Amino acid sequence: MESNSLPTEVILTHPRQTxxxxxxxxTPQPGNYLDIEGKTYAILERRHQYQLRSGRYQLQKIALYVQSAPxxxxxxxxNGHWVLGDANCRFNxxxxxxxxxxxxxxxxDRCRFYEHL
Incomplete structure (x- = not known):
């Protein structure tokens, strides 16, 4: 394994397939987007898989559960995190x-329920 790369299995949630x-x-987080072969996927969940080596657990790979999304x-x-939509709306x-x-x-911008904080 290269020092700065994480082996990652990307799994589509429905229908479930790799x-x-x-x-x-x-390091991908839920809510991030990932482009693979010209398609965009939203990351829904991340799971770590470890292996016991020399009495210590080491990260072997991660699994990302994704769905197709623009x-x-x-x-x-x-607060340093990107959120969807206009965070100044009361309903965000x-x-x-x-x-x-x-x-x-x-x-x-075209929502009839928009209320600025």
Whole structure:
């Protein structure tokens, strides 16, 4: 294994199938997006797989559970984290995965429920 790369299995959640095995030089988090072979996927879950070597557990690979999704066009930076939609709206979920409860698909600028904080 290269020093700065993580062996990663990318698994589509529905239908459940492995999309591929790749090496990443960054640590993916749920809510991040990943491009593979011209398609964009939202990362839903990350699982670590360890192996016992010389009496110590070492990270062997990670598994990413993803779903096909377009990259969001609306994002806001809140406390160093990117969230979907306009974080100044009262109904914004402040989440990387969900925009809000009243208009989860967006966009925020045309939402009739938009209320500025």
């Amino acid at each position: 999309i591929g095995n790749i090496k990443l030089d960054w 990259r969001p066009t609306e994002q806001s930076l809140v 979920a402040h989440s990387e995965l969900l925009r809000c409860a009243v208009n989860p698909q967006g966009p925020c």
